[in-house]
Amino acid sequence: MLVKTKFLLYTAGIAALLTLTRCFYSDKQNEGEQLYTQYCANCHMDDGSGLRNLIPPLAGADYLENHRDDLACIIQHGQTGNIVVNGKNYNQGMPGFEHLSKGQITNILNYVQTNFGNKNPRFSIQEVEKQLFKCRHLLEH
Amino acid sequence: MNKNNLRLYLSAALLGLAAFAWQSCSSPAEQAGGLPYLGERQLVQREVDGQQVTDTVYHRIPDFAFINQDSQVVTSLTVQDKVYVTDFFFTTCPTICPKMKSQMLRIYEAFEDDPRVMLLSHTIDPKHDTVAVLRDYADRLQVNSDKWQFVTGEKDSIYSIALQYMVSAMEDEEEPGGFVHSGAFVLVDQNRHVRGIYDGTDPVQIDRLLRDIPTLLPKKKKKDAGKN
Numbered sequence: 001m002l003v004k005t006k007f008l009l010y011t012a013g014i015a016a017l018l019t020l021t022r023c024f025y026s027d028k029q030n031e032g033e034q035l036y037t038q039y040c041a042n043c044h045m046d047d048g049s050g051l052r053n054l055i056p057p058l059a060g061a062d063y064l065e066n067h068r069d070d071l072a073c074i075i076q077h078g079q080t081g082n083i084v085v086n087g088k089n090y091n092q093g094m095p096g097f098e099h100l101s102k103g104q105i106t107n108i109l110n111y112v113q114t115n116f117g118n119k120n121p122r123f124s125i126q127e128v129e130k131q132l133f134k135c136r137h138l139l140e141h
Numbered sequence: 142m143n144k145n146n147l148r149l150y151l152s153a154a155l156l157g158l159a160a161f162a163w164q165s166c167s168s169p170a171e172q173a174g175g176l177p178y179l180g181e182r183q184l185v186q187r188e189v190d191g192q193q194v195t196d197t198v199y200h201r202i203p204d205f206a207f208i209n210q211d212s213q214v215v216t217s218l219t220v221q222d223k224v225y226v227t228d229f230f231f232t233t234c235p236t237i238c239p240k241m242k243s244q245m246l247r248i249y250e251a252f253e254d255d256p257r258v259m260l261l262s263h264t265i266d267p268k269h270d271t272v273a274v275l276r277d278y279a280d281r282l283q284v285n286s287d288k289w290q291f292v293t294g295e296k297d298s299i300y301s302i303a304l305q306y307m308v309s310a311m312e313d314e315e316e317p318g319g320f321v322h323s324g325a326f327v328l329v330d331q332n333r334h335v336r337g338i339y340d341g342t343d344p345v346q347i348d349r350l351l352r353d354i355p356t357l358l359p360k361k362k363k364k365d366a367g368k369n
Contacts, residue, residue: 042342043239051239052246053281092281095235095317 032111035104039097040112048116054092056085059116068120072131075105077138098139102128176328176336176353180307202305202333207263207292210275215261215290217333224357225259226350227327228341229303229310231266232278235317237324241341242282245326249289251351257358260289265300265310265320267293307338326350330357 037046043055050057058064063085064071078096082089100108106128113120180200186193204217226248230238245260252258264270270278275291282289293299303310306329310322328337328350337353339346 041240042237043235045240045243051243052283054242054278055239093233 030111031104032107032109033115035100035108036111039100040108043094048112048118053088053090056083056088056090058112059118061085061118064113064118064120069131071109072102072105072123072128073135073138075108076100076132077135096138102132105132176356179335179338199334200305202302202329202335205298205302207294207299208272209286209290209292210272210279211286212272213286215292219290220259220261220329220333222331223257223259224331224354225261225329226354227261227263227306227329228325229263229265229299229306229308229322231264231318231320231322232270232274233266233318234320237342241324241326244341244344244347245289246282246284247344247347248326248351248354249284252354253285253288255358256287258288258354262289262291263299263303264291264293265303265322267296267299306335328353328357 040058044050044058045055048057048059048061050059056063063083067074074094076096076098078094080093082091084090102125106123106125109123109128112118113122178199182200183198185196185198187196188194202217206214206216209215226245228241228245230241232238242262245262248258249260264275270293272293275293279286279289279291300310306325306327308323308325308327310320312319313321324341326339326341326347327335328339330336336357337350339350341347
């Protein structure tokens with residue numbers, strides 16, 4: 001009896017552990033997706049659809065093509081002021097993510113550019129580096 | 142079977158039960174046919190025909206008065222005889238608020254034509270979120286003020302009513318955006334009793350909330366609403 005119940009508890013424990021580790025398991029390949037989920041999905045939503053006229057969409061957004069050269073700086077330093085995405089005005093303000101490295105920003109951007117139905121060219125880390133160089137004066141230190 | 146064995150056995154059984162409940166994603170009370178009354182309750186003794194009877198007095202949201210996006214006063218009378226869902230947010234929230242609002246929109250859309258259901262969102266940053274800011278926010282969400290009220294007011298009254306709804310909200314400079322708050326949606330019935338608390342960022346819990354709301358609405362009217 002004792003052995004049986006212990007066994008039950010152990011299996012339950014192991015099952016719980018497995019579920020937990022699955023959640024935290026990190027894989028270089030989908031770092032972009034994970035970072036997106038962690039830092040962007042709260043606002044832009046898991047499917048990149050945005051929120052009505054408050055948060056602009058990333059899915060099918062013309063902005064991603066028209067302002068390709070600004071994207072790395074937008075992620076690093078945020079954005080304020082009115083912008084137009086797919087013909088609609090947005091003016092809510094996005095916070096910057098100064099702690100993200102250029103590698104992480106590259107991965108996020110590539111996730112955005114190739115998901116939600118988007119088929120935009122990918123970014124290289126050099127391209128991101130070049131963009132960030134333009135807005136380096138915005139860095140606090 | 143000795144005591145130890147029994148304890149082990151029970152905990153295993155409980156664990157299994159918990160897992161099952163979690164799996165089926167519905168509260169035990171729902172299965173029993175009604176939503177629970179949340180919050181502290183008091184037992185009040187009174188005498189009826191010389192007999193002692195005990196009444197249970199459930200936790201009830203006290204009277205309140207706030208100002209909405211149209212500069213109108215919103216009070217407990219505004220929600221009288223309504224089932225409402227309430228939350229706490231701020232317009233410049235860098236974290237969970239947009240997700241909460243996208244889930245709240247699902248509720249808005251499901252009950253858009255049912256005047257018995259209302260939504261009430263409180264800002265926890267009244268200094269920034271003035272009537273004009275809330276007006277702009279509601280406009281950009283494209284929602285109607287009769288159905289979805291965005292309210293502001295005295296900071297202290299907002300924070301103290303949050304406690305009554307059993308939701309945490311406070312200022313904290315360490316937190317992103319300057320506030321700690323939970324993403325909870327609170328379901329309140331016609332008598333201002335709290336009947337459910339849901340994670341407003343989790344679509345699965347909001348699925349459940351969407352199923353729970355109709356159980357609080359009078360049966361007869363529900364059929365009428367279906368016909369319209």
